Amino acid sequence: MKKLIPIAVATALLLTACGSGNYAATQLPAEPQAAPTTSTTPAPARPCTDGLGPLASYAPDNTTPAPGGVMPAGSWMEEIQKRGRLIAGVSADSLNLGYRDPITGKIQGFDIDMINAVAAAIFPDAPTNPRRVELRVISSPQRIPSLKATTNPVDIVARNMTINCDRWHDIAFSAEYYRSGQKTLVPRDSTVTSVKQLSGKTICAPAGSTSLDNLKKANPEVMPITADTDTGCLVLFQQGKAYGISGDDTVLAGDAAQDPYARIITTERFSEEPYGLGISLLHPEFVRFVNVVLQQMKDRGAWKDSYDKWLKAALGPAPVPPKPIYGRVPVKR
Template sequence: MTRSLRRRAGRAVLAAAALVLLAGCGYSATPVPEAVAPSSAAPASSPPCEDTGDPTRSYAPLPGGVPAPGDVPAGSTMARIRDRGYLIAGVSGDSYLLGSRNPFTGKVEGFDIDMVDQVAAAIFGTAEGHVQLRVISAADRIPLLQSGDVDIVARNMTINCSRWDQIAFSAEYFHSGQKVLVAKGSGITRVEDLAGKRVCAPAGTTSLDQIQEVAPDAIPVSAVNHTGCLLKFQNGEADAITGDDTVLAGLVAQDPYAEVLAGQALTDEPYGIGVNADDVDLVRFVNAVLEQMHDDGSWQASYKKWLQPSLEAPAAQPTPVYGR
């Protein structure tokens, strides 16, 4: 099936629902498709992840680095986005520090949003007025990329082989790890103490699977997103929340009675920017943008602004791995 046919078929299946669309400085209403089951078939353009030897291995950046906005290759995915006038990015709207709406300005902002803005600025010369942020759930990430309803997804999405079978990824842009949030004084001091406890994670993530490998008697509780888990936690419907340390740091910043269990992370969570598997040229372009962010210090500046104060640790941009 061609990409255009896949997109038309995807749009025919997806039903309309409510979503926040952010364009430039404000919001306007737009329909959002409901999550649909992603295709399990591996795209012909993407070799099996296991053959690359490393899930974080991506496509090499464009030769010569990021082209000037007026010099993006004719007929490329970047040219199509430029001619449309805006980049469409799927993001979180409730992951404080990564992608969440500022109640004072109405804008969605955070570390992941800075990644989106850098890609848009590389295409248009500036991100201002050239970005439409679609606030989506974790379960929507892959279906919306496959249907072509978004160009990229920057929503703390872990690179792994099963996802490479469905979409493509940029090089790793942040290295996170799964941890657990509990109430202070709860008596829960390690993951093994979660036996018989209700643990919440968003639907469409692998976090609960990881917890049950260590604490098989933990009781899984799901919500649409981590904000939903926080509400359940605060209402006594969940005893713990699990997720990436970046996300949990944002939740602790909103609830002074919560804390993240100390100790080593349960998993390695390499974040990548998701792209439709057919848009290999866009992956190469994004990787060139990430290389540029390393060289000009903009990645480090974003990390220091958003994540370092809560994670209380310095970090460096991950070294990219290429060769797909």
């Protein structure tokens, strides 16, 4: 099977070359380009130490302000208001989740709708004032460091990030806002029906993602390589440096839409990937506030509207939105 053009290469150039349109968007400094590397064995995951599962977040309480209302003095929401904008770490190359439209230059998608809802809850004029949101483009490995940075951190990360106990040691999560799952993308003419049949094959997964660990568990005999972005994996696939890609079904749906020579093994889903919005452990009141915003989106139909717009065509009718799980208590720091 011969591929005529590297579609992802062209797309990547558009993603990084365009302006941000109606959004104030920034790009973190480019990381040094290097050849794809074979991943080393990951460190053991750290367990939840409070007796709760990973999905338990901080419950809203009587101190949590209503979206659109006055933000409490000393809260992180008030700090965001004083600054004049919400700073969010996002993807710009995950089609339908967070991507830069090559025509308008606007970063948009399902994850971006979550950010816009949070911004509108703090700034009522956010829907008509693009300066209320700064979308900072980050790679998968930058998600947690961008929240923990001591200089110019982001307020929130919406980048198809799986909630797990290991990450709760470093950052806090909102309640679950979407349940994805891991699948595998292979050449269209491949007869493979399971990741178990990919022994000895080079498979790409984003660096710093749970997809990499899940892939190794599903088949320890694959040859994993990594890229910093989802588009990076698609480029390696199109260049023939990777036989396939393994990752969240939401991301792979975007990859397949960009490459007619690719298909997803739809009959096999070998992980559950609950998405949460990442927030600093230093701001539990902001987590509670965001949880109110997410619940309002689900109750008012805005969540379903966003799903139908961005994901329905690739993944089918909208599922029931994930129900929040609460009970976690912030640790004083």
